[in-house]
Amino acid sequence: MGLAIFNSCEEKGDFGLGSDDVAPIEFDVESISLSSGIVWLDSINSANLGRVFVGEHSGSGFGDMTAKGYMGLDLNEASHPTLTADDILDSVKINFNINFLYDTSSANRSLSLRAYKIGESFPSDRYITRSELIQTNELIASGDLSIERFDSVYSVDVDLNWAQQVFDGIRDDNVTFDSQLGFNGFFPGFVFRHEGTSDNIFGITTGANFEVVFYYSVPLTDGNTANRTITMTGAGQPTFHHLTSDRSATDFAVVQETGIEYNQVSRLVVQAGVGLVTKLDISDLERFANTNDNAIVNLAEVTFGPIGDLPQGLSPPSTLLLLLTDERNTVISDGGALRAIQEDGVNVISQGFPLQLRYNETDRTYTSSITSYVRSYLNNTFRRNEVFIYPSNMNLSANGLTIGLDDLQIKIFYSRLR
Numbered sequence: 001m002g003l004a005i006f007n008s009c010e011e012k013g014d015f016g017l018g019s020d021d022v023a024p025i026e027f028d029v030e031s032i033s034l035s036s037g038i039v040w041l042d043s044i045n046s047a048n049l050g051r052v053f054v055g056e057h058s059g060s061g062f063g064d065m066t067a068k069g070y071m072g073l074d075l076n077e078a079s080h081p082t083l084t085a086d087d088i089l090d091s092v093k094i095n096f097n098i099n100f101l102y103d104t105s106s107a108n109r110s111l112s113l114r115a116y117k118i119g120e121s122f123p124s125d126r127y128i129t130r131s132e133l134i135q136t137n138e139l140i141a142s143g144d145l146s147i148e149r150f151d152s153v154y155s156v157d158v159d160l161n162w163a164q165q166v167f168d169g170i171r172d173d174n175v176t177f178d179s180q181l182g183f184n185g186f187f188p189g190f191v192f193r194h195e196g197t198s199d200n201i202f203g204i205t206t207g208a209n210f211e212v213v214f215y216y217s218v219p220l221t222d223g224n225t226a227n228r229t230i231t232m233t234g235a236g237q238p239t240f241h242h243l244t245s246d247r248s249a250t251d252f253a254v255v256q257e258t259g260i261e262y263n264q265v266s267r268l269v270v271q272a273g274v275g276l277v278t279k280l281d282i283s284d285l286e287r288f289a290n291t292n293d294n295a296i297v298n299l300a301e302v303t304f305g306p307i308g309d310l311p312q313g314l315s316p317p318s319t320l321l322l323l324l325t326d327e328r329n330t331v332i333s334d335g336g337a338l339r340a341i342q343e344d345g346v347n348v349i350s351q352g353f354p355l356q357l358r359y360n361e362t363d364r365t366y367t368s369s370i371t372s373y374v375r376s377y378l379n380n381t382f383r384r385n386e387v388f389i390y391p392s393n394m395n396l397s398a399n400g401l402t403i404g405l406d407d408l409q410i411k412i413f414y415s416r417l418r
Helices: 002-007 160-171 180-186 284-291 371-378
Strands: 013-015 025-031 035-040 051-057 064-071 088-096 098-101 110-118 135-146 154-158 190-194 200-205 211-219 225-233 239-246 267-271 276-281 296-304 319-324 357-360 365-369 386-391 400-404 408-417
Touching (some): 051 239, 110 154, 135 190, 267 386
Parallel strands (some): 051 190
Antiparallel strands (some): 025 408, 051 064, 051 200, 064 190, 064 239, 098 200, 110 135, 110 190, 267 276, 296 365
């Protein structure tokens, strides 16, 4: 009831029942001063996420982005048939799904996919968006596609010279094709690139839904032929993507080094994939706590926005988090989870319920309550003064937003006895 009464009050005022034994309550609202800057995070994981990015994009205000994907191939040797000298390889296809489009408009759906051979070993390891492997000039597969639906299967042709080596090796019981280890020495994996004019970043599905299918013919005793297949997939194989952004022609051109806070900027930015976050200093909460030690916090609300305009087809992150950080300008990991301000009503030092600020398309803002956090701050139970505005899909997207320096607010609605 106190919150409902309070929300109806917009200015400082008294509340009482008109009797001497009821102390009047004063309601007030105060904005917390914030300082902010931009940080380029050092290590954004891009390994084994269920997708790899390929493509290029410019003109979004975030810089010129370029992405290429790396994927190993499961030999699937246990399923190999016994081939004879009469069996004939007809064709080979790579079949895959697209599960992400940076630009969802209909204008940039043409994918000119090229798959090259990786030129070095490709161990299962930790890869980040800045990681790269050597690419050879050996073109394994290529195709030009129009991406219309996420539930469609797309196919490109595999080079028959390479495919014939694999087919003959399986038929001849070559040791290279008897084990995954031997096969990895012959073919470490694919480097996927987009080499067309379409301005987009595409996400290729990895894992078991990525297939290399060998179509071959088997002669039958009656003179007919039977069509058969050998299928290899990406199941259990390492994947990652390399994603870079040239920001030299943007409002954030000054951001050139990771782990540095840049506060001499005209606008703020948050962008998934490349690792750009806005850092907030909320230490003015300490001043509020020292001057309002008897305050009862009814509501503490954080609002970001309205965000800057985006080109047609681009969307901002659907959800933002408030991750804890410090003077090192890194995220803080605890048992595999990233430390964050938590939802109201849960333990403020827990890890499993990070506060989520969801995007409101109507007013183009992100808003949520941090009441529990501010109460714990006033009670000196838990205090952290530096946070990142961090997209919840940092690893799986390239979506971003810009925001004005004055479009970040924390308001505290509180009451106290006079």
